[in-house]
Structures are given as C-alpha cells and as structure tokens.
Amino acid sequence: MDELFHYEAKKTKHLVRVEVTDEKITFLAVNAAAWVFEADIKDIVGCHLMKNVSLNDPYLRIFYYPFDDRRTRRRQIIVDLKPAGDKAYDDCLKIKLMILRASCGFPRDWSDYDTLKTIENLQKLIILINPKSGKGNARKTFTSKVVPLLSEANIGCDAVFTTGPNHARRLLKTMDLTVYRGIVVISGDGLLFEVINGLLEREDWETAIQVPLGIIPQGSGNGIARTLADAQNEPYHLDPVLTSTLNIIRARPKAVDLMRVLQRFPDESEKTYYAVLSVGYGLLADIDIESERLRSLGESRFTIWAVLRLIGLKTYRMKVSYLQAEPGDKGETQPQRLSPRLFRSTTEVEKPRNDELMRRTISADTNIISDPLEPFADNQIEYGDLAEDFVAADTFGPSSKYSPLTGEIPSDWVTIEGDFVLVYAVLQRFIGTDNMFAPKSKMDDGLIYLLLIRGDASRGQLFQFLTSFESGTHVDVPCCEMIPVKAFRLEPQTSEGNLTIDGEKVPTAPVQVEILPSFYRVFMR
Incomplete structure (x- = not known):
C-alpha cells in the first residue's frame, strides 16, 4: 500500500509516495528517479497523528533514530508528512496503522483499529529510579532524557524514586504487576538485583519473573546495560541512556541466564539470593565495597581503589569446588512467551501546544506515584546487613538441582583448597562499562564463568590483570584461571574480606551457586 504526502527535507518540499513493508518505510519522490530516503521499521520510535492548530489540518509525525554515518551513535530524525489527498485524516491513519502493524509484527492483513486500544492498555511501565546511584544524576536523566523518548513512543509510566536499600525489592514483593507491561530501573546493576529478588520472593514468582525488565545505566557499574548493547552491536559510550531507552521502546524480550545463590551462616540458618551479574570474594569485591566512599567519582573510583589495594595486597584462605561444564555444554532453556512490540498508541488526533515548533513535547502519561514504604535514613542499613532482610532459603523461587551446602561435595566436582587473591564468578560479558570480564560469555549460554587467582600471583601480574579488562585480555595473564562451570561452592576459611553478590555486600x-538458564527476560531491540 502507498499514499501521497508532502514532505520537506533540507528546506525543499517534495511530493512523496510512502510505501510501508514489514522491514522499512520508503519515501519516493514523485516524478523523480531517486528516492528521498528509507527508514528501517525497527529504528522508528513513534508515529503520531497531529493537528495544525492554526489550519486545523491533520498530519503525521514520525520519530526515527538511525545510526550516524560512523555508526558511533543514533541520531534523531523527525519526519512530518502532510497528506496530499482530500481524505487527510484517513490517509494519515492508514499509514499509522501500517507502521504499527509492521512494528508490532502483526500479519499483513491486520487492520483492526480496536487492537490498538488493546495494545494501549498493555503499555504502561513501572520505572524504579535510584536518585543516589552513581553520580546522583538519575532523577535528571529520567526527566530530561527518558520521559521525552517515552513520550515520542507514546508510552506511559508510573515512576518510583527509591528511598534506600531493599526498597525496590520490598515493593515488588507485593505490587500488582498485571497493570504493567514491563519493569525498568534507572540505576546501576544493584537495583536490578533488588528487582529480581523481589519478583522471586512472590507466591506467583513463576508468572512475575516473566515480566520483561529494562535497565537504563546510571550506576557506578553498568555491566548489564553494556552487555545488552554489545550483544546487539549497538553504540554505547556516547549516549548509553539513548541506547538503553531504545531497547525498552523496541521491547523484544530476550531470555537471560540467572544465578541462584544459597548462603549458610554459623547459626545454621540459610538465605537464598538471585544474582544477575556476579558473585565475588577477595580483591575485586574489596575494591567494589571499599571504594564506596568515592561513589561521587563514578566508575573511576574502582581504578583509584585498585591501586591502593595492590599496595596493601591481601590473600584469603578458602575452599573452592566446582562442576566444570563440558565443551559445547549449554543449559536447558525455559519456555518463552513472546509479546508484541511495546507501542502505546492513541485513538484521537493529538493537539500539540506549539504545532510545527513542537519537537520533544508530546506527552505520554507519566505519573510519580507515592509508595507505602517508610523512607530509609541514609545510615539505617549498613553494608553487611543485606542478608538480614532476605527471606529464609527456599521460601519461594526455584529449588536447587544440587546437594545442599551441608552435604558432601559430588564426586564429579573439582575441589581446590588454599590461599587465593580472588574468586570471581560472572554470567555476562561485561561487569562494568569498560570491563569485559568474560569475553566468551553469551547472555543465554547456560554457563557461569569462574575466575580464580591464587595466592602466589605477583603484583606485576595483578597489575597486568587489572589493566587488561577493557580488551578482555586479562584472561591471558598467567595467574588467571577462567573456568566455565554449571555450579560451584565457595567456603571461606576466614571471616575477613568482602563477599559480594551483584556488587552488594553479604x-x-x-555459598553455593548454580546456573538458572534463560530464566528471566530483558528488553532488547
């Protein structure tokens, strides 16, 4: 199908024929041999019916985010199409329906406008924002960058500003999720950890964990957001907020691995956590936790503290046991429920306040909702208290496939006991913006990448290790052992040192850790 519209590019007006297919929109100049341009469907963020306030004429506005010429970032292009025919409203509506149909993946013969109303009711997001994360810019990022983009896509949201540790986890344990199409965090990886654990502490955890999650990086470490961009060959460094928000708008759910972590305490009580990124003990965990006092410096705090910890290097006595993965081994995946593209549309012609001058002021429903939880004082929860607020092991969530921590180590596991500088296990390729910790990792490969550095490593080797993350060549340093495993057990022989789960101190x-293959879902393009 194609319709004629007036389109202005570089101050030149064209009469164009608009052709919409499943993959692209083509704007062909009438009576000209060359096409004006093509737009990839998956790069279109929103399509709006507008009205010229002075002339009372409807027109179509398309928000489009292609790569720049060097593919280093995506840039905004706004296309305004004014119908050339007599049936202006009908022509605009027809093109809008075709764009929505292609974007949502509906069949070619789909033309049911009532379906748009159904989609509209499914599109609201719940957005959790940690205003103190990283450099403390999350609130500004939400209002100045995220809300305008969601408005272009006409996606509504409810926003909650977290007030302290475990706020998000407690909230999601009881929140009615049926009114939301997805959960988004604007923070670092720690808030995503809270969200996952809150969902898995619900009685309906099997349903709740199917709700897709999005992350917009604003923390000191942003490993998940960086991994998502890398997996899609998307530009990240110049505008990570744009890249991550476009993932949420495009909203193709992707199954991702998770780690189940069981911890046993001296009083014989146990707690269960679920880790999205890492479990660590020793040098890297020490750097992560002890550098908190430099949080205002962002990710550079890790570099500064790494130098200090190399000067005062420590080793820790521990026993490590693991089930090594076989070559080509991959975990069993969970069944996935595919959903239409996240696209909230309206059924009436929209009336912008400033007509042609309007650029990023289209308003979707954005609500700052109150929360029943009492605010936390800044010093109310100290590091090391995280486990105290978690439910007893196995209350909800999936059960373990392996023998308990009190049981014998299985005969097919490898056990090493001795002094270690660090033990660090990760799921994803990146643990920070520039830290490619597990170069061979894939988001759903069903593997945990366990890195060991023993106590006889030299400071020179450790310096080489710490300065090679960006390229991923740290795995080639002689002191490093990177082992793909399905499960492992870590038993510290001392109470000293920092043990972290997704950067949170416990x-x-x-602890005994095992893989949960393809267990939760994230928004991707």
Missing part, C-alpha cells in the same frame, strides 16, 4: 560465609 556476610562472609559459605
């Missing part, structure tokens, strides 16, 4: 006590 008590130094034995």
Whole structure:
C-alpha cells in the first residue's frame, strides 16, 4: 500500500509516495528517479497523528533514530508528512496503522483499529529510579532524557524514586504487576538485583519473573546495560541512556541466564539470593565495597581503589569446588512467551501546544506515584546487613538441582583448597562499562564463568590483570584461571574480606551457586 504526502527535507518540499513493508518505510519522490530516503521499521520510535492548530489540518509525525554515518551513535530524525489527498485524516491513519502493524509484527492483513486500544492498555511501565546511584544524576536523566523518548513512543509510566536499600525489592514483593507491561530501573546493576529478588520472593514468582525488565545505566557499574548493547552491536559510550531507552521502546524480550545463590551462616540458618551479574570474594569485591566512599567519582573510583589495594595486597584462605561444564555444554532453556512490540498508541488526533515548533513535547502519561514504604535514613542499613532482610532459603523461587551446602561435595566436582587473591564468578560479558570480564560469555549460554587467582600471583601480574579488562585480555595473564562451570561452592576459611553478590555486600560465609538458564527476560531491540 502507498499514499501521497508532502514532505520537506533540507528546506525543499517534495511530493512523496510512502510505501510501508514489514522491514522499512520508503519515501519516493514523485516524478523523480531517486528516492528521498528509507527508514528501517525497527529504528522508528513513534508515529503520531497531529493537528495544525492554526489550519486545523491533520498530519503525521514520525520519530526515527538511525545510526550516524560512523555508526558511533543514533541520531534523531523527525519526519512530518502532510497528506496530499482530500481524505487527510484517513490517509494519515492508514499509514499509522501500517507502521504499527509492521512494528508490532502483526500479519499483513491486520487492520483492526480496536487492537490498538488493546495494545494501549498493555503499555504502561513501572520505572524504579535510584536518585543516589552513581553520580546522583538519575532523577535528571529520567526527566530530561527518558520521559521525552517515552513520550515520542507514546508510552506511559508510573515512576518510583527509591528511598534506600531493599526498597525496590520490598515493593515488588507485593505490587500488582498485571497493570504493567514491563519493569525498568534507572540505576546501576544493584537495583536490578533488588528487582529480581523481589519478583522471586512472590507466591506467583513463576508468572512475575516473566515480566520483561529494562535497565537504563546510571550506576557506578553498568555491566548489564553494556552487555545488552554489545550483544546487539549497538553504540554505547556516547549516549548509553539513548541506547538503553531504545531497547525498552523496541521491547523484544530476550531470555537471560540467572544465578541462584544459597548462603549458610554459623547459626545454621540459610538465605537464598538471585544474582544477575556476579558473585565475588577477595580483591575485586574489596575494591567494589571499599571504594564506596568515592561513589561521587563514578566508575573511576574502582581504578583509584585498585591501586591502593595492590599496595596493601591481601590473600584469603578458602575452599573452592566446582562442576566444570563440558565443551559445547549449554543449559536447558525455559519456555518463552513472546509479546508484541511495546507501542502505546492513541485513538484521537493529538493537539500539540506549539504545532510545527513542537519537537520533544508530546506527552505520554507519566505519573510519580507515592509508595507505602517508610523512607530509609541514609545510615539505617549498613553494608553487611543485606542478608538480614532476605527471606529464609527456599521460601519461594526455584529449588536447587544440587546437594545442599551441608552435604558432601559430588564426586564429579573439582575441589581446590588454599590461599587465593580472588574468586570471581560472572554470567555476562561485561561487569562494568569498560570491563569485559568474560569475553566468551553469551547472555543465554547456560554457563557461569569462574575466575580464580591464587595466592602466589605477583603484583606485576595483578597489575597486568587489572589493566587488561577493557580488551578482555586479562584472561591471558598467567595467574588467571577462567573456568566455565554449571555450579560451584565457595567456603571461606576466614571471616575477613568482602563477599559480594551483584556488587552488594553479604556476610562472609559459605555459598553455593548454580546456573538458572534463560530464566528471566530483558528488553532488547
């Protein structure tokens, strides 16, 4: 199908024929041999019916985000199409329906306008914002960057500003999720950790964990957001907020691996956590936790503290046991429920306040909602108290496939006991913006990448290790052992040192970790 419209490019007006297919929109100049341009469907953020306030004429506005010429970032292009025919409203509506049909992946013969109303009711997001994360810019990022983009896509949201540790986890344990199409965090990886654990502490955890998640990086470490961009060959460094928000708008759910972490304490009680990124003990965990006092410096705090920890290097006595993955081994995946593209549309012609001068002021429903939880004082929860607020092991969530922590180590596991500088296990390729920790990792490969550095490593080797993350060549440093595993057990022989789960400190006590393949879903393009 194609319709005629007036289109202005570089101050030149064209009469163009608009052709919409499943893959692209083509704007062909009438009576000219060359086409004006093509737009990839997946790069279109929103399509709006507008009205010229002075002339009362409808027109179509398309928000389009292609790569720049060097593919280093995406840039905004706004296309205004004014119908050339007599049936202006009908022509605009027809093109809008075709764009929505292609974007949502509906069949070619789909033309049911009532379906748009159904989609509209499914599109609201719940957005959780940690205003103190990283350099403290999350609130400004939400209002100045995220809300305008969601408005272009006409996606509504409810926003909650978290007030302290575990706020998001407690909130999601009881929140009615049926009114939301997805959950988005604007923070670092720690808030995503809270969200996952809150969902898996619900009685309906099997349903709740199917709700797709999005992350917009604003933390000191942004490993998940960086991994998502890398997996899609998307530009990240110049505008990570744009790249991540476009993932949420495009909204193709992708299954991702998770780690189940069981911890046992001296009083014989146990806690279960779920890790999206890492479990670590020793040098890297020490750097992560002890550098918190430099949080205002952003990710550079890790570099500064790494130098200090190399000067005062420590080793820790521990026993590490693991089930090594076989070559080509991959975990069993969970069944996936595919959903239409996240696209919230309106059924009436929209009336912008400033007509042609309007650029980023289209308004979707954005609500700052109150929360029943009492605010936390800044000093109310100290590091090391995270486990105290978690439910007892196995209350909800999936059960373990392996013997308990109190049981014998299985005969097919490898056990090493001795002094270590660090033990660090990761799921994803990046643990920070520029830290390619597990170069061979894929988001759903069903593997945990366990890195060991023993106590006889020299400071020179450790310096080489710490300065090679960006390229991923740290795995070639002689002191490093990177082992793909399905499960492992870590038993510290001392109470000293920092043990972290997704960068959050927990008590130094034995843990058993296992892979949960393709267990939760994230928004991707």
